[in-house]
Amino acid sequence: MAGERGHFGTRLGFILAAAGSAVGLGNVWKFPYLAGENGGAVFLFIYLGFILTIGLSVMLAEFAIGRRAQRNPVGAFKALKGGPWVAVGGMGVFCGFIILSFYSVVGGWTVAYAVKSATGLLANGDAKALGNAFGGFIGDPVEPLIYHALFMAVTMAVVAKGVHGGIERVCRVLMPVLFVLLVVLCIRSVTLPGAGAGIAFFLEPDFSKVNGAMVTAALGQAFFSLSLGMGAMITYGSYLSAKVSLPGAALWVTSLDTLIAVMAGFMILPAVFAFGFDPGAGPGLTFITLPAVFSQIPGGAFFGTLFFVLLAVAALTSAFSLIEVVVAYLVDERGIRRFQAAMGAGFVIFILGIPSSLSFGVWSSYTVAGKNFFDIMDYLASNLMLPAGGIFISLFAGWVAFPKLMEAGEGGIEKSFRLARIWQAICRYVAPVAIAWTLINGL
Ligand code: PHE
Secondary structure, three states: HHOOOOOOOOOOHHHHHHHHHHOOHHHHHHHHHHHOOOOOOOHHHHHHHHHHHHHHHHHHHHHHHHHOOOOOHHHHHHHHHOOHHHHHHHHHHHHHHHHHHHHHHHHHHHHHHHHHHHOHHHOOOHHHHHHHHHHHHOOOOOOOHHHHHHHHHHHHHHOOOOOOOHHHHHHHHHHHHHHHHHHHHHHHOOOOOOOOOHHHHHOOHHHHHOOHHHHHHHHHHHHHOOOOOHHHHHHHHOOOOOOOOOOHHOOOOHHHHHHHHHHHHHHHHHHHOOOOOOOOOOHHHHHHHHHHOOOOOOOHHHHHHHHHHHHHHHHHHHHHHHHHHHHHHHHHHOOOOHHHHHHHHHHHHHHHHHOOOOOHOOOOOOOOOOEEEEHHHHHHHHHHHHHHHHHHHHHHHHHHHHHHHHHHOOOOOOOOOOHHHHHHHHHHHHHHHHHHHHHHHHH
């Protein structure tokens, strides 16, 4: 079986595809609003701490497990050890369903905003009115669902044809354009009158404000943004040939993802303060702030449209990796044809996303502990299941599979990796203990 798997063409292609999975709505939509809700700079610093101590190591663990086993997460744990470890892969497949169901709803928002920016939304220069327009849109019972359906349809169509060629090519061209646009928007945002308060909010931490919920949110975001804890990077690693250096790839992908999240913070938070929005506004923050920024730059409608198109593409490349975990499992382990697997999984995910979308409108009054359906799905997946998956992936790499993962010539990590012992110690002790401690504190 393993010999028939498609592989990424080049080292750059793989890094771009893995970065395409990591860079997405997590960076541009989720990171700024979580930072806004959780004290700004404090959140940023805790988040960076988690990326360095845990994120990088778990990323390498996932790449290594995937490349060594050449299988989907369930098959990989089965091939390398078996027994109860297989359940870790199973939880990852389950996470693919949950995360993509609400991810696609927000992906739909970006598509809608590309359309709306092109058709006159930004002509109204009043920041507050632009903010309210977003509330009206997501509260509508039908319109966001159409865009959710569209987003899922594209995801299904691309993944049904196989991941490699398409994703590699799309990422290579569009990611650099998105990057340049982010730089331009950061500059505009930090130079708005009144932006200084936002810059201070994002860079000057007040560690007396730290609490357990904040630390859990930062940990969950580190996993979510790096696409870790559910086997997405195991799956991508499984499409990798033995030539690519895994530690180097993990460092590249982690750095790129972190850089773009920090840039998104600089793009959104200063503007939030400049326009007098509430940094704790929640999931809508990016969508109410960016149109106001675009209304303040020459050619705003053009740049707004371009930006939301690129953000939709970044969201799609992440969505491919989410559904690919499910599809690779169905193809490898259940013998289902790729096309059928993509269509079936995509349909179920679309249905599962409907209550998430409605929870911003007609179903907003159905809440548990102040969380609507969307929040609950996000919380369960990002703050509980991904970190829990991270514990088991670390333990597995550090204690169980370490010798196999290092085996040169068998797709293992190259012998020249001098930090192998440190990496192993992080996988064995540091990451599992830190994650478990954070989870317990958060509850
Ligand atoms: N990392 C993606 C983003 O930041 C989301 C994602 C999470 C993708 C988990 C795959 C797995 O948008």
